[in-house]
Amino acid sequence: MNTKVKDEKLSYRQLVDRHRPARPMLKNTVRAFLVGGGICVIGQAVQTLFVRYGGFSVTDAGNPTVAVMILLSVIMTAFGVYDRFGQWAGAGSAVPVTGFANTMASAAMESRSEGWVAGIGGNLFKLAGPVIVYGVVSAFFVSLIRYIVTHIT
Amino acid sequence: MTITWMTFVWAFVVGGIICAIGQLIMDGFKLPPGNVMVILVVAGAVLDGLGWYDPLIRFAGAGATVPITSFGNALVHGALDEAKTHGLIGIITGIFEVTSAGISAAIIFAFLASVVARPRG
Numbered sequence: 001m002n003t004k005v006k007d008e009k010l011s012y013r014q015l016v017d018r019h020r021p022a023r024p025m026l027k028n029t030v031r032a033f034l035v036g037g038g039i040c041v042i043g044q045a046v047q048t049l050f051v052r053y054g055g056f057s058v059t060d061a062g063n064p065t066v067a068v069m070i071l072l073s074v075i076m077t078a079f080g081v082y083d084r085f086g087q088w089a090g091a092g093s094a095v096p097v098t099g100f101a102n103t104m105a106s107a108a109m110e111s112r113s114e115g116w117v118a119g120i121g122g123n124l125f126k127l128a129g130p131v132i133v134y135g136v137v138s139a140f141f142v143s144l145i146r147y148i149v150t151h152i153t
Numbered sequence: 154m155t156i157t158w159m160t161f162v163w164a165f166v167v168g169g170i171i172c173a174i175g176q177l178i179m180d181g182f183k184l185p186p187g188n189v190m191v192i193l194v195v196a197g198a199v200l201d202g203l204g205w206y207d208p209l210i211r212f213a214g215a216g217a218t219v220p221i222t223s224f225g226n227a228l229v230h231g232a233l234d235e236a237k238t239h240g241l242i243g244i245i246t247g248i249f250e251v252t253s254a255g256i257s258a259a260i261i262f263a264f265l266a267s268v269v270a271r272p273r274g
Binding site: 031034075099127135139144 | 156160161164166168172176180189190191198199216229232233241245253254255260268269270271272
């Protein structure tokens with residue numbers, strides 16, 4: 001009985017897999033490359049402005065650049081532009097830091113109806129949280145290993 | 154280090170390649186975007202641990218600092234910088250040192266967006 005259920009589940013999954021349209025990988029990758037590259041060029045332009053007119057060194061200009069890119073992304077999310085554009089661009093709009101800000105802004109906007117604390121406060125990091133959790137945990141272990149290695153040798 | 158027209162070209166190429174890798178992971182392993190972002194953040198942290206991310210930033214500028222991989226890189230950077238001056242505890246105290254701009258900006262602007270804007274679509 002149990003094995004029969006399992007068999008049926010398996011064959012159902014195979015059926016679903018067979019009928020799921022294949023992802024157009026080449027087209028998606030080209031789009032991601034173009035959009036991701038384009039966003040980075042905008043970032044480079046912002047960074048260049050900070051260096052030219054803000055008196056920042058090239059390395060120090062990285063942080064304010066990220067802040068400006070996040071602001072631009074959140075404004076576009078608020079107007080509903082970023083998500084529509086993201087459907088076309090795939091990873092090209094998700095992978096840059098603008099995509100990270102987009103997940104936070106859209107999660108907060110969508111859950112506002114659930115209240116200020118449980119809604120906005122509780123859901124702001126709903127999608128961006130994993131990035132911070134695994135980023136910090138991996139950074140901790142990487143730094144620890146690096147620290148130990150440099151202090152032993 | 155100066156910014157030339159070539160910096161823009163390499164920013165486009167390198168930033169584009171990182172996003173294309175993200176798309177290939179997404180399609181190849183049928184993963185949602187969130188998982189891809191996690192993978193790339195961890196990759197950025199590991200690359201910085203190996204000392205390979207800084208050369209990439211010097212070469213590609215925003216092409217390396219705008220993708221989410223630079224978040225992992227910045228976390229490790231903050232931790233290691235602080236560990237240099239304060240020892241082992243610096244890893245904990247310094248981890249958010251460099252990424253403060255990104256996280257604070259994202260929290261503040263995302264909050265304000267949810268106050269003034271209605272979800273669409």
